[in-house]
Amino acid sequence: MQLRLEGSVLELVQGDITLQQVDAIVNAANRWLAGGGGVDGAIHRRGGPAIMKETRRRYPEGCPTGRAVITGAGDLPSRFVIHAVGPVWKGGSKGEAALLASAYRCSLEAAVTHECRGIAFPSLSTGAYRYPVIKAARTAVSAVIEFLEERRAPELVRFVLFDEATWRAYAAALTSVTGSGKNRDPYPSG
Ligand code: AR6
Numbered sequence: 001m002q003l004r005l006e007g008s009v010l011e012l013v014q015g016d017i018t019l020q021q022v023d024a025i026v027n028a029a030n031r032w033l034a035g036g037g038g039v040d041g042a043i044h045r046r047g048g049p050a051i052m053k054e055t056r057r058r059y060p061e062g063c064p065t066g067r068a069v070i071t072g073a074g075d076l077p078s079r080f081v082i083h084a085v086g087p088v089w090k091g092g093s094k095g096e097a098a099l100l101a102s103a104y105r106c107s108l109e110a111a112v113t114h115e116c117r118g119i120a121f122p123s124l125s126t127g128a129y130r131y132p133v134i135k136a137a138r139t140a141v142s143a144v145i146e147f148l149e150e151r152r153a154p155e156l157v158r159f160v161l162f163d164e165a166t167w168r169a170y171a172a173a174l175t176s177v178t179g180s181g182k183n184r185d186p187y188p189s190g
Contacts (some may be wrong), residue, residue: 003145003178007152010144010159012174014167017160018046022118023076024070024111025160028127029083032062033069038127043081047074051081059083066099068106068142070114080114082107086125089132099135100125101143108147118156123166133166137173145177157165 003010017025017039033055034043044052054071063069068084084107085100105125111119123136124140125131144157161167 001174005145005152005176007149008148008155008157008171010141010148010157010174012159012161012167012170014162014164015160016042016162017122018042018076020120020158020160022120022156022158023078023116023154024080024082024114024119025073025076025078026068026107026119026121026124027081027083027084028122028124028129029063031065031085033059033083034062036128039122043076045057047076047081050074055083066102066106068103068110070110080111080116080122082110082119084121084124086129086131089130091123092135096125096131097135097139100131100139104140104143105147107155108144108151108154112151115151116154119154120158120160123161123170126166133169134172137166137169138177141170141173141177 001012027043051071051074059069063085064087065087068082070080070082073081084103087096088105126133126136159170
């Protein structure tokens with residue numbers, strides 16, 4: 001599924017983030033940048049030890065929740081890994097939505113700064129961090145569209161959703177956001 005905006009494309013695919021051939025892939029990291037399971041485990045496994053070596057050297061204090069830092073991508077097919085720290089879900093009244101949107105925005109900002117034409121995101125916070133996927137999808141899709149409408153870059157933003165239920169949640173979010181009548185193509189293709 002795809003949404004064309006002025007200068008950019010937003011797309012949703014089902015798949016594995018570590019296999020994406022785009023300039024930057026986003027890691028669902030923790031604030032210590034300590035590695036872990038899920039996306040984080042898969043990225044460090046496939047990317048090799050160079051990524052952790054670089055995060056330790058450049059970001060010894062980790063990365064605050066809602067922010068992102070960038071490293072090389074080791075053995076992965078991308079050029080960069082952007083380590084984004086989404087919030088742990090605590091019921092929704094602890095600023096989770098703002099922190100999640102900020103993690104997406106900071107990642108996009110890092111991609112633009114490093115002249116990335118394409119960036120791939122997993123569904124931040126909806127695994128170990130237990131953010132409800134329907135809510136997370138709406139926040140994620142809105143944050144990305146707002147950024148793209150304002151900045152018209154990067155050229156490609158791809159959400160890589162691991163399972164079908166997650167893909168469906170993002171597809172529903174994209175349909176509902178694009179149906180809201182703002183100045184964009186209301187007919188996403190694909
Ligand atoms: N490609 C794409 N999506 C994936 C992949 C993959 N290879 N593997 C899992 N997912 P999570 P979080 C999906 O737990 O909730 C780690 O321990 C997964 O099904 O990776 O932000 C970190 O170190 C889910 O839909 O990230 C942190 O401590 C989504 O990616 C913590 O987990 C996110 O799940 C971060 O938790």
